[in-house]
Amino acid sequence: MKTKNKKTKTMRRLALAAALLLILALLLAFDAINGDPLSQQWAIYRAIRYAEKLYPEETFHWDQRTAADGQFFHYVVYVQSDQSSDTNFAVQTRFWLLTDDEIRGKELEPDHVFCVDHRWNTAYRLGDEAAQQAAAYLTVQAPELNFASVYGAKGNTVEIDLCYTEQDGMTPANYVDDLPLDAAFDKALLQKVPSRLCAQVLCDGKPTEADMQTVLHTLKQVLESNGMPITYYDITLVPTGDYADHSAFMADVLESGLTSADTR
Template sequence: MKTKTNKTKKLRRLALAAALLLILALLLAFDAINGDPLSQQWAIYRAIRYAEKLYPEETFHWDQRTAADGQFFHYMVYVQSDQSRDTNFAVQTRFWLLTDDEIRGMEFEPTHTFYVDHRWNTAYRLGDEAAQQVAAYLTVQAP
């Protein structure tokens, strides 16, 4: 009789362990697809620290007009400088630890340092502002 009770206890423990592993796998799958708030906040923190390390004379914040999206443990966070409205770029945080400013699949595209340091962000912003002024003028002058 003792062997039957031992087998039952072992089977119960094994079933409990399998159930816990299944629950953990489902939670990780849900987290991988949808992201979670804790990882999102960690990615925002890491992105701000990364940007402040690149540009030590400036302070940064998370650009809340853009979402800090996360799927499959990759979070893309857009940071904005408090001192210059033209110093903004995306930072990718992968697996909670690795921080990178390169977006995968865009190896041949210029990096954010190219846009910030060569003033392309400023040129784009000034071009958009000029286009808006011209559009407003044309709507009044030539409806």
């Protein structure tokens, strides 16, 4: 009888242990898929400490415009400097203890190097400020051009890419000295770094090559007369008529391709 009771107790303990392991496995599976608030806060804490070690003269906070969700025990947190608007980047924590900013998809260099040290954040921001200023000039001085609002989250009418060359595209890292962190846009910058302006212009009917030349000439004339020389233009003329199908519409869309301002 004692042996039987002992075996029964052992079986109960094993069953209890198995149930606890099953519960733990289910909790870990749920956590892997959905994350959890405690791990999120821990990842935020570690991301801020990580950023403050990289830039010890600054303090950081979690940029709450971005998520800090975790799947498969992997949390990505965007940190923002309290002193510098251009100093923000992503930091990841995996399995609660492994923290770095070598984000998948950005393997060429750590995210703080790409975004901050190599000035991609600054170039994007200054390009947006330049585009808003260019759009203001064009609205007043070229009202005959009907721009589509298709660029960026705000639906800007033009886009300006700074530090842009035909060979390499955007390369802010090559112009770090011309892109001080947090500096406001100054039109003199366009004399120092190459740039590209993109725009979509709406046209009545099918646009022609003559229409394209007129638009390119107008853009260059207005912007250069206001101290904003652009290195390259990339313009699309979009017809506004009724089309039976998409292929017919696309056949009438006219693109300039990358066009040097020197050829205008």
